[in-house]
Amino acid sequence: MVSILFSRCKLTHLQTQICDHVMAALAREAARLCDDQSEPAAAAAGGDTHCFQMLSMLLSLSGSAVGRRHLSGQRRLLADLLALLHAGSARCQRQVVSLLRRVLPELAPAALAELQGARCLLPDTEPTAGPGAEREAADGGDGGERDDGRFGVLDVLLACVAKCLSVQVKYKEGARRVQRSVRLADTALDDAGQPAVWRGLMTASVGERVLKLLHDMSEGKLSEDWATVTRRSVSSALLALSRVPSERRAPAACLRSAALWRALVALCVLRPEHADRLTSGRWRPAAGHSGQARPTCDNHDDGETTALVACSECGHLCADCDRVLHLSRKARPHHRQVLKEEEEAIRVDLHEGCGRLKLFWLMALSDAPSLKSMVEFPCRFCGAPAGGGTALEPPVCEEAECAAHQRAACQRLLSCGHPCGGVRDEPRCLPCLHGCGGGRLRQDADDMCMVCFTERLSAAPALLLACGHLFHLHCCRRVLTARWVGPRITFGFSLCPICKAPIEHEMLSDLLSPIRALYADVRKKALIRCEYDGLRLSEAAGAAGGGDDQLAAMAMDRYAYYVCCKCGKAYYGGEARCDAAAGAADEYDPSELVCGACSDVTRAQLCPKHGTDFLEYKCRYCCSVAVFFCFGKTHFCNACHDDFQRLTSIPVLQLPACPAGPRAVQLEGSECPLHVEHPPTGEEFALGCGVCRNAHTF
Incomplete structure (x- = not known):
């Protein structure tokens, strides 16, 4: 019915009646949802099925030009759509937005305004300020x-x-x-x-x-x-x-x-x-009108300093003179008013x-x-920083946070008179964040820091990264100190939040140096494991122009590495897809992340080629590579570690035999996922060097 309803250039009487029935049904659903004010906007599960079907039918009808013209002329339908946009469920709201996108081009703005009893802005010129x-x-x-x-x-x-x-x-x-x-x-x-x-x-x-x-x-x-x-x-x-x-x-x-x-x-x-x-x-005067001269500060003799406030006793004053002259208690009763044009x-x-x-x-x-x-909302009494200061050191208020920022901020004044928005002891000052001096910055003082997203850049000392973007110093240090979220090593935190280029700045070198060393360690180990796993993509990567960097990015995304709490080195903990499937929790105990070399409870034989760098253990309760080492004697994979209370209470005789999946689940078949012979489930076993073990399987 939907496909043929608007197949002609004009509606028949029967087709019009069918549309009327659909719109009437939709009107009843809209009235029902709007009357129920005690529930949230989203309808209860299953309560919007009929409404969604009617909207889907109307959306199909709006696919033709005849259908759009007909629907745009139905004032009652438009009112119901606008009501459902705020009272319907999420999926009904999405259908309404799609319908409005198709119907609005056929509808005059004045008609929609009349339907809502709203104002419609259609004069000859666009409003401007001033x-x-x-x-x-x-x-x-x-x-x-x-x-x-x-x-x-x-x-x-x-x-x-x-x-x-x-x-x-x-x-x-x-x-x-x-x-x-x-x-x-x-x-x-x-x-x-x-x-x-x-x-x-x-x-x-x-x-x-x-x-x-x-x-x-x-x-x-x-x-x-x-x-x-x-x-x-x-x-x-x-x-x-x-x-x-x-x-x-x-x-x-x-x-x-x-x-x-x-x-x-x-x-x-x-x-x-x-x-x-x-x-x-x-x-500035408008075109065709003579404007009055902008008033200047009566307390300055230069005739150029513009006034911001009109005082009944002191006359026109700039912001600085207003703040100083009205500090006295005797001057506080003065009637002051911000100039109308400034306001x-x-x-x-x-x-x-x-x-x-x-x-x-x-x-x-x-x-x-x-x-x-x-x-x-700035404080109306101290719009500028207040407190004791010198000519060479801009004043700050007495709040602890501002005092901490002042200790970290650059103390130089730029040639334009604004304080430098950078960091103390930087070799070169930042260009003026207020746009003075012609410095080409992508952001300015009033832009928001895209790390904290709560403060303007001028609210704290800022760093200009090598990529050209500005961020607060304390925000950058906090992100680099906190590092990644969860147990698995990732390096997204070390990238610029805007352009995703690596964070580079000499004032952050004390935090970036160990991160770069860790990145190089993980990159090296991932490339070695990638090569021994037979994932030789260097030809394809070279053809795409990425070379080793593309192969390294693929390897680091494929494998999951963790930081040993004892030696501080990165160790292999399985493939990242297994880590994601296990649903690794953000809440974990870092002291339980121990590499195979530091948790060698069975005194495994060292690899003569790689030493202990790639020493791996089997999870005690399944056939997976261990990630966690707990209680000083037990190795767990990620999934089994999340369920350790249940697993540790299972008697050894009731544990599954090889092959065993995560969380002690018996797998079908006879081939072990690790491709090695090992003791029964429930006993500690050192897999040995992971790289050499994988090489022997090919």
Whole structure:
């Protein structure tokens, strides 16, 4: 029925009735899911089958041009789809996103706005920041549209992405620094417009699909009208945050504002060509209007230092003069106000795929690929670092963390006047992180450190790696000290989080030297074992241009190596696929990782060629190579070690005979997986040199 329903250029009466029945059934399912407000957004298992089938049928019908035109004209259907987008199960939500992608090109933005009772941004010009916006609004233009709580035409899609964002919030309460992670589901919005779409949960996969739809709409892949509406919605969401009333700028109140969550999603959709247009021109006059001169600080005689604050007693002051002149208790009653143009100033940037919005009272960042955001509320009383300092040493506050960063930070001042953002005792200072001096950096002071993802680069001493990316010194040292996760040796931690090049910097040499030595040891042993295993891929690797490096990468990915807690050397523990299949836990005792040479309880004969480097033991409870050595006498493979309490309680006579699989499972057949003769299961046995043993099997 689905394949022939829209086979003609026009619907018959019978075909129209069939579509009406499908849409009526879907409407009932949508009403049932929306009425049940006590359950999470995801429907219970099996409760969405009928709804999913109806959506699948409509998705098939939308494959033809006739079907899309018919469905786009069904207002009731569109309302049900938007309701299911927030109330349906995850698989129903994915179907709805696919349907909207096909139907929206056939639908005018104004029609969707009318259906939702929302505003539709379709004026002749796109809103920009700056003083010209006010005059544009007065002349009848949009002027960015102040946030009046009205529901936007794309809020139903922006809310989907907002539900998936993980937001790191930073602010100060008195002398205490607060940092916490917030999600939309944990926040009760005060001005959501249509609260239903901002409630509930949504999986990351659905949020990514909606974000991809918004990107395609912004790029004009659906239609030019939708591209205009999307770009204007992004602009309006960002500019609206700059006009949040002062009483709603406190951290707790701002997090309850839909304007903040709209802006965070808008930063995910932001395009590079729009970032400059959104950055305010500050006191530059708009085209066709005569602008006033920007006020300067009355406490400076140079006539160039710009003012930030207007004081009723002291006049116009810059930030430094305002801080110094109002330290006295006598000056505290002065009425001070941030200049209007400075208060509404906005800076929007897009760096390394991370959207950033900077206001005088807030800094917000969003990373679209990871669906992570950061919102920072600086202290309103000490926006700049405070405390005792000298002309050669920038002042810092008295917090322990800042004091530790100050001890590690470079103490030089750059020619532009900004302190160096690098590390103490570096031979060469970093280029200015604020963009002064023309230094070509891929990131700047307000970019987020992609290791901790909670701090700006300027919040701590930073390192410029050989690959050209910047990260905090203490973040790099923490990652290199913690090394890999789990017992098996991996070296992903030693790569740049952005470009995956090896981490290289002279200030990290004390940590990188043993890591390089360990890498060389594992690489050498993996290549030797790879060669003796008969995996001679050097010809294929050479043809691909990789040579020994490609063969080494394949060998290190194939074999699992562990670090002996006694001698500190890497030893072989089986193939990596066996380690993954066993489900190795992150919680383990490093003291139980002992190589064959250090756990030689049977005094095995040493290999005259390789010594003890490749000495291996058999697991006591199966026919596998041992990884762990426990109780001073027992060797375990990875799987048996996870189940040691049960295995150690099994009587020896009840253990399986060879061949025995992990966790003492009897295997079929008669051939031992190790291809050696060994004592019965339950006894310790040294396999000898692993390399020579494997060579004898060929």
